[in-house]
């Protein structure tokens with residue numbers, strides 16, 4: 261062990277488990293690529309104000325969880341705590357919204373940082389794959405994203421997840437509801453901090469997980485009953501399109517999300533196997549965000565799915581991904597055969613065969629142990645005498661059968677045996 265450990269709240273992805281993370285990222289990205297979403301990658305840090313303005317000064321993410329730093333040049337930066345604000349910033353900066361048809365559809369995959377109370381499923385460094393459809397107000401887009409997330413989870417074999425759906429209204433109807441909710445919350449027996457939150461962002465109180473708070477919220481007024489006609493019609497269309505696609509969801513009139521920018525459609529993907537960190541992904545519509553960060557009006561919708569928690573959910577369900585990537589050929593060089601065998605391994609790799617070899621000058625016994633451990637189906641063994649005859653020994657690791665193969669016929673023989 262070294263003197264150092266991964267920082268608190270972080271962990272390393274190491275083989276073989278790391279292969280699951282790659283597979284999950286790919287499974288989430290594939291349906292997006294197939295639906296018109298282009299890949300975007302933004303820096304790991306941004307101007308801190310992008311998040312304080314975009315995500316919201318009063319959110320936990322900005323007020324408690326952001327990693328901020330001042331550079332030697334005096335710039336105030338933050339490690340990105342989420343992806344949407346950065347992606348929208350990048351799209352605006354590149355004028356993507358002016359260059360072609362709207363919406364601009366983008367997807368991303370990367371690391372995010374939040375100074376959280378570290379626990380199972382909640383880390384200070386985690387990874388997400390996200391999608392954003394920027395610049396169009398159309399229920400079909402909201403529905404598309406929900407359906408694509410469902411498709412991604414299902415393609416991985418995940419079953420026990422639920423989709424929760426709500427509408428948060430818009431600037432027409434939310435203010436009146438906000439006031440009604442605030443009046444209701446003022447009458448409850450809440451601690452000081454929660455009462456303060458009720459004044460700044462009352463909807464967030466609905467999301468309080470503590471049972472003593474939830475009990476008091478049983479009769480809280482619901483936004484559902486205050487939606488304006490336009491929001492109601494929009495929401496009904498989203499519901500109808502998702503339903504028609506055969507995707508099952510649950511209406512959750514108390515669902516709110518921890519970021520300020522959401523309007524109308526809001527959804528979350530939850531999984532029962534994760535304990536208290538049940539959200540594996542979430543998203544919604546954020547029609548006002550572009551203006552909040554200095555851009556034009558660009559109604560948009562998006563989601564982010566957590567890769568770490570998706571892997572945990574797969575493990576909780578006992579799903580085995582089909583990712584066993586073993587070496588097909590393992591080569592063993594004896595005596596002075598190393599340069600030739602090394603050349604053959606290179607040749608096999610260039611021909612697309614997965615090949616590895618024994619390193620460190622081991623004897624036959626140790627090298628064959630390596631070959632066994634690699635799980636390879638074929639071993640190539642060659643010593644000085646073989647090379648003098650212009651052959652190598654090709655051994656079937658399962659049957660033990662061994663044949664001499666001319667050097668220049670090795671790739672072909674390997675291909676035939678593996679086919």
Ligand code: AMP
Nearest residue numbers: 381382383386539540541542564566569
């Ligand atoms: P959010 O932006 O908070 O809605 O996050 C979207 C998804 O990212 C969540 O549903 C989680 O799967 C994942 N996520 C968020 N925060 C963390 C964290 N601290 N540790 C692990 N995964 C996280």
